[in-house]
Amino acid sequence: MKTRKTALILLALTGTVLATLLTLNCVMQFAVTQGSSMSPTILDGEVLIVRKLGDIRDGDMIAFYSDRYHMVLIKRVIALEGETVRIQDGKVYRNGVMLIEKYLPSGCYTSGSETEITVQPGEVYVMGDNRPVSQDSRSSGVGTVAREEIVGAVILRIWPFERFQLF
Numbered sequence: 001m002k003t004r005k006t007a008l009i010l011l012a013l014t015g016t017v018l019a020t021l022l023t024l025n026c027v028m029q030f031a032v033t034q035g036s037s038m039s040p041t042i043l044d045g046e047v048l049i050v051r052k053l054g055d056i057r058d059g060d061m062i063a064f065y066s067d068r069y070h071m072v073l074i075k076r077v078i079a080l081e082g083e084t085v086r087i088q089d090g091k092v093y094r095n096g097v098m099l100i101e102k103y104l105p106s107g108c109y110t111s112g113s114e115t116e117i118t119v120q121p122g123e124v125y126v127m128g129d130n131r132p133v134s135q136d137s138r139s140s141g142v143g144t145v146a147r148e149e150i151v152g153a154v155i156l157r158i159w160p161f162e163r164f165q166l167f
Contacts, residue, residue: 027053031063037128038074041103047159052152061154064145075126075136079119087112103129112138122147
């Protein structure tokens with residue numbers, strides 16, 4: 001009788017754990033960073049949690065699948081569909097207003113075309129925080145990111161533990 005009760009408890013716990021993991025997988029995903037394009041905000045090899053549901057906003061860090069690189073990339077949203085982006089004198093302008101990018105290292109110069117572009121419907125314009133090395137919407141290799149390629153918004157760094165941070 002006692003073994004049957006123990007077996008039922010273990011079965012219930014196993015079912016609860018599996019249901020929880022399945023639910024979490026539907027709303028969140030782990031991502032391990034590769035490279036230095038988001039440095040110093042996010043470093044190579046860090047483990048992040050990405051929220052799959054909800055809106056994407058200007059300034060969010062997002063994970064998206066790149067067909068060219070065959071991997072998930074992490075970049076910062078600079079502009080949403082319908083917004084304009086222009087780079088001038090090393091500064092980024094969205095809808096004609098210079099962005100105050102506190103996450104960038106002091107003295108960071110953003111290179112790129114000074115031609116103003118309008119982000120097309122269903123797309124976002126992204127850049128890495130490490131502007132000199134980042135392959136992002138400024139390059140033809142990445143370009144603007146289609147909404148259907150977006151995995152979600154980065155919400156948490158969980159590893160290394162000493163850099164644990166909610167975004």
